[in-house]
Amino acid sequence: MSEKSYAHEFKKGVLKDNPVLCLLLGLCPALAVSTSIELALGMGAAVIFVLTASNLIISLLRGQIPVTVRIPSFIVVIATFVTVVDMTMLAFLPPLHRALGIYLPLIVVNCIVLGRAEVFASRNPPAISVVDGLGMGTGFTLALMLIGGIRELFGTGEIFFMGHTLLQVNIEPAMLMILPPGAFFVIGLLLGLINLLRDR
Amino acid sequence: MSVVVSAPPHIKKGVSAKKMVWGVIIALIPAAAVSVYLFGLQALAIISTSVLTAVCTEGAIQKIRLKKTTIIDGSAVVTGLLLALLLPSNVPLWVLIVGAFVAVAIAKHAFGGYGSNIFNPALVGWAFLTMAWPMYMAVDVARLVDISPVVLLVCAAFLFLWNRGYIKWQISTAYLITVVLLIVLFNLDISRIFIGVFILGVFFMATDPVTTPTTKKGRFVFGVGCGILTVIYGLYGGYAEGICYSILLMNSVTPLVDRFTRPTPLREDKP
Numbered sequence: 001m002s003e004k005s006y007a008h009e010f011k012k013g014v015l016k017d018n019p020v021l022c023l024l025l026g027l028c029p030a031l032a033v034s035t036s037i038e039l040a041l042g043m044g045a046a047v048i049f050v051l052t053a054s055n056l057i058i059s060l061l062r063g064q065i066p067v068t069v070r071i072p073s074f075i076v077v078i079a080t081f082v083t084v085v086d087m088t089m090l091a092f093l094p095p096l097h098r099a100l101g102i103y104l105p106l107i108v109v110n111c112i113v114l115g116r117a118e119v120f121a122s123r124n125p126p127a128i129s130v131v132d133g134l135g136m137g138t139g140f141t142l143a144l145m146l147i148g149g150i151r152e153l154f155g156t157g158e159i160f161f162m163g164h165t166l167l168q169v170n171i172e173p174a175m176l177m178i179l180p181p182g183a184f185f186v187i188g189l190l191l192g193l194i195n196l197l198r199d200r
Numbered sequence: 201m202s203v204v205v206s207a208p209p210h211i212k213k214g215v216s217a218k219k220m221v222w223g224v225i226i227a228l229i230p231a232a233a234v235s236v237y238l239f240g241l242q243a244l245a246i247i248s249t250s251v252l253t254a255v256c257t258e259g260a261i262q263k264i265r266l267k268k269t270t271i272i273d274g275s276a277v278v279t280g281l282l283l284a285l286l287l288p289s290n291v292p293l294w295v296l297i298v299g300a301f302v303a304v305a306i307a308k309h310a311f312g313g314y315g316s317n318i319f320n321p322a323l324v325g326w327a328f329l330t331m332a333w334p335m336y337m338a339v340d341v342a343r344l345v346d347i348s349p350v351v352l353l354v355c356a357a358f359l360f361l362w363n364r365g366y367i368k369w370q371i372s373t374a375y376l377i378t379v380v381l382l383i384v385l386f387n388l389d390i391s392r393i394f395i396g397v398f399i400l401g402v403f404f405m406a407t408d409p410v411t412t413p414t415t416k417k418g419r420f421v422f423g424v425g426c427g428i429l430t431v432i433y434g435l436y437g438g439y440a441e442g443i444c445y446s447i448l449l450m451n452s453v454t455p456l457v458d459r460f461t462r463p464t465p466l467r468e469d470k471p
Contacts, residue, residue: 176332185306192310 006131013135019112020143020187021194026112030144031183033103037161040148042096044141046089046104048134050081051113055121055133062122074117079108112140150186151177217409220363221274224404227359228281231400234351235344239289243344247284249293253300254280261309275314279303282322285400286444287329288341295336299325319451320411323444330441343440345396352396356403368407370416374423375402375430382431392439398430401443411451418454418461425450425457 019025026047033043057077058065065073086104089097097104107113116136121129152159155177158168176182236243258276262269280300287296303325311317330337345352360367376393383390392398406412406426413422426446433442 172333174332175334176328179331181331188310 006128009128009131010135010138013132013137014139014142017136018139018143019115019136020140020147021190023112023115024191025115026110026140027187028106029103029110030140030147030187031180033100034144034148034151034183034186035155035178036152037145037148037159037166039096039099040144041141042089042093043100043103044137044144046085046100047107047110047112047140048137049085050078050107050110051116051137051140052130052133053081054078054113055116055129056126058117058121059124059126059129065122070118070122071114074114074122075108078113078117082108112136147183147186147190150190151182155182218273220366220409221278223362224278224359225274225281227355227362228278228285228404230358231285231345231347231352231355232281234347235285238347239342239344242289245293246287246289246291246296246344247281250284250287250296250300251277251280253297254283254304257301257304258309261305262313265309267313270314273314276304279308279321279325282400282405283325285345286322286326286343286397288336288338288343290341291336295329295333298332299329302328315410317410318454319448320405320408323405323448323451326444327448343397345400347396349394349396349399352399352403356399359403366409368409368412368419370419371406371412371423371426372402374420375406375426376423378424378427379430382427386431386435388431388434392434395440397440397443401426401430401447405444406447406450411454413454413457413461415458415461415463417463418457421457421461422450422454425453 013019017023020027020030029043029047033039054074054077058074061073061077082105085107086097089100089104116133120132124132149159153167153169154171154174157171157173159166174182177186232243232247236247254276255271259269259271262271280303283300283303284296287299303321306328307319307321307324308314308317356372360369379393379398380390382388383392406423413419429446429449430439430442433439433446
C-alpha cells in the first residue's frame with residue numbers, strides 16, 4: 001500500500017464517503033446527541049476509538065473468522081471496545097457519560113462501525129483498516145460537530161465549548177433547534193445543500 | 201366545420217385549481233375582516249405580512265429553481281392567510297415572517313411544490329413557531345381566528361357553495377360528527393366545537409385538496425381519525441393545539457389511507 005492510498009482512504013471517510021452526510025449511516029446518534037458541539041465531540045471521540053480499534057482487531061482476525069458467524073464475531077469485538085469506552089468515560093468524564101446516556105452503549109449497534117467491519121476491515125490488511133477507521137470516525141465527528149454547532153447556535157444563541165463561549169449571536173433562541181425536530185431540519189437542509197453542491 | 205368526437209365525460213365547466221384556491225381566499229376574507237375589526241391594526245399587519253412573506257418566498261424559490269412562477273394561483277396566499285389566523289394577536293412580526301417562510305419553503309417547496317407537499321404548509325409553519333418560540337405563541341392571548349363562530353360558519357358555508365362538488369365535505373362531516381359523539385361520550389363541554397380554531401380546522405384545513413385522501417372512503421377515515429385525535433389531545437393537552445396537531449398527524453398517514461381504501465375497478469381481470 002502506497003502513501004497516497006493511505007491518504008486517500010482517510011480523505012474518503014471525511015469527504016466523499018462521509019458516513020453521516022453522504023452514506024446516511026449512524027443517523028441515530030447524529031439526531032440524538034447533536035444538541036451541542038461538546039456532546040458531539042465526546043460522541044465522536046468514542047466512535048473514533050471504537051471504530052479504529054475494532055477495525056484493527058477484525059482485520060487481524062479476518063482469516064480466522066468463519067464467514068457464517070462473522071456478524072456475531074464482529075459484534076463481540078465491537079462490544080468489547082464499547083465497554084472499554086463506557087467504563088473509561090464513567091471513571092474520568094462522568095458528566096459527559098451522563099449526557100450521552102444510552103447512546104454510548106448503543107455504539108455497539110452503530111451501523112458505521114459494523115458497516116466498516118463488514119465492508120472494509122474484514123477484507124483489507126490491518127494498517128489500511130486502521131486508517132479507514134480513523135477517517136470514517138473523523139468524518140462522523142466533523143459531521144456531528146457541524147450539526148451540533150448549528151443546533152446549539154440557533155437553539156441557545158451561543159456556542160459553548162470547554163467552558164468558553166466561542167461565538168455569540170444576538171438572536172432569539174429557537175427552542176425547536178434543541179428539540180429532536182431541529183435535528184431533522186438541520187440534517188435535511190444540510191443533505192439538500194450537499195446534494196446541490198455535488199450537482200454543480 | 202369539423203366535429204370533434206371525444207370520449208366522455210363531456211364536462212364543460214370552468215373549474216380549475218386556481219379558481220378553487222381563490223374560492224378559499226374569498227371565503228376567508230370575511231373572517232380576516234372581522235379579525236381586523238376586533239383586533240385592530242395589529243391584526244391587519246399580521247395578516248398582510250404573513251401573506252406577503254408567503255407569496256414572496258414562493259416567487260423567490262420558483263425563480264431560483266427555474267420553475268414557472270405560480271404565485272397567481274393563490275396557494276401561497278391561502279397558506280399565509282391560514283397561518284396568520286392561527287397566530288395570537290400580539291405575535292412579533294419577525295416570528296411571523298420566519299413562520300411563513302418555513303411554511304412555504306420547507307413544508308411546500310422542499311417536498312416539490314404545490315401538489316406534492318405531504319403536510320399542510322400553514323400548519324407546519326404554525327407547529328414550527330409553536331415549538332421554536334413558545335413564549336410568543338402564548339395560548340392565553342386570543343388568536344386572530346378567535347372571532348364569532350357565526351362569521352366562520354358563514355365563511356365555511358360560502359366555501360362549500362363556491363367549490364360545490366370539489367371540496368371534500370366527507371372529511372368535515374366525519375370530523376364534526378366524531379368530535380360531537382366523543383364529546384357527548386366523555387361528557388365534555390359541547391362549546392368546544394364553537395372555538396374558532398376548530399371551525400377553521402374542520403372546514404378549511406382538514407379539507408385541503410393536496411394533503412388529504414383522494415378516495416371517498418379514505419376521506420371519512422381521515423375525518424374520523426382527526427376527530428379522535430383532536431378529542432384525545434383535548435383531554436390531555438391544549439385543545440386548540442390538538443386540532444392542528446391532529447390534522448398534521450393525519451396528513452402523514454394520507455398515502456396509507458389512500459392505499460387501503462382504493463376502490464376496486466368495475467371490471468378487473470382476475471389473475
